Amino acid sequence: MSDTAKISLRDVHKSFGPKKVLQGVNLDVGPGEFVAIIGGSGTGKSVTLKCVLGLLVPEQGSIKVNGTEMVGASRSTREDMLAHTGMLFQGAALFDSLPVWENVAFGLIEGRGMKRKQARDIAIARLADVGLGSEVANMSPASLSGGMQKRVGLARAIATEPEILFFDEPTTGIDPIMGDVINDLIVKCTRELGACAMTITHDMASARKIADRVAMLYQGKIIWDGPVSEIDKADNPYLQQFVSGDIEGPLDLDLKHL
Numbered sequence: 001m002s003d004t005a006k007i008s009l010r011d012v013h014k015s016f017g018p019k020k021v022l023q024g025v026n027l028d029v030g031p032g033e034f035v036a037i038i039g040g041s042g043t044g045k046s047v048t049l050k051c052v053l054g055l056l057v058p059e060q061g062s063i064k065v066n067g068t069e070m071v072g073a074s075r076s077t078r079e080d081m082l083a084h085t086g087m088l089f090q091g092a093a094l095f096d097s098l099p100v101w102e103n104v105a106f107g108l109i110e111g112r113g114m115k116r117k118q119a120r121d122i123a124i125a126r127l128a129d130v131g132l133g134s135e136v137a138n139m140s141p142a143s144l145s146g147g148m149q150k151r152v153g154l155a156r157a158i159a160t161e162p163e164i165l166f167f168d169e170p171t172t173g174i175d176p177i178m179g180d181v182i183n184d185l186i187v188k189c190t191r192e193l194g195a196c197a198m199t200i201t202h203d204m205a206s207a208r209k210i211a212d213r214v215a216m217l218y219q220g221k222i223i224w225d226g227p228v229s230e231i232d233k234a235d236n237p238y239l240q241q242f243v244s245g246d247i248e249g250p251l252d253l254d255l256k257h258l
């Protein structure tokens with residue numbers, strides 16, 4: 001798998017002072033594959049994603065994206081990688097000073113140097129892909145509901161037709177019905193692009209719906225990694241406790257130390 005993997009993490013370690021957060025993470029995401037990293041609060045999901053994006057630097061290990069080593073990579077190598085990726089941030093992270101369409105078109109205008117008229121047309125098409133009409137294009141992001149902001153964030157993530165998509169807790173902060181709409185849109189948009197994707201989430205319903213595979217992070221390592229269809233049959237007490245949300249089980253002992 002690692003020769004063809006679009007994203008490959010090998011023995012990734014990341015600490016903050018004495019706190020060892022990642023202690024040898026191994027994970028591959030293949031072409032066209034959607035992997036969800038699941039795990040409880042504070043297990044290091046965000047730290048893992050930030051290491052892949054180059055926002056944090058691991059002190060040990062290798063992270064390859066499209067076969068290129070990212071640990072210790074130059075700024076231009078990282079920028080090149082980011083130019084081929086799309087990202088939906090947890091709070092959608094839209095610029096309130098720009099109208100919706102310019103948020104969606106940002107990577108096209110600033111990153112690709114596209115003319116504003118053409119970029120606006122593409123932005124309106126991407127907004128339609130996520131179920132938003134052209135009347136939204138000139139609105140301020142601040143005037144939209146949380147669910148609409150997530151849709152705009154998704155339209156922005158796919159605007160440059162990236163090969164790799166990253167999602168940071170895509171259903172956090174919105175109601176379950178809107179969460180389901182967002183999950184459906186994420187699946188549709190990712191498939192249409194033929195992109196591979198990585199999401200971090202503690203929402204099992206979302207992980208089951210959007211991912212092909214889940215990888216459970218616990219005590220700094222991936223302790224279970226398998227297809228969504230295998231989750232319920234898996235003989236792993238940590239995974240089963242997390243999936244069922246039980247208070248009793250092997251996980252709660254460790255939670256006291258968080």
Ligand SMILES: Nc1ncnc2c1ncn2[C@@H]1O[C@H](COP(=O)(O)OP(=O)(O)OP(=O)(O)O)[C@@H](O)[C@H]1O
Nearest residue numbers: 016019021039040041042043044045046047048202
């Ligand atoms: N910049 C930092 N400096 C110090 N400690 C950090 C830093 N970033 C993360 N941590 C610590 O690393 C641990 C893992 O954090 P992380 O945000 O990755 O967890 P998470 O699994 O994403 O949790 P959640 O689901 O609650 O967002 C936490 O104990 C956190 O306090």
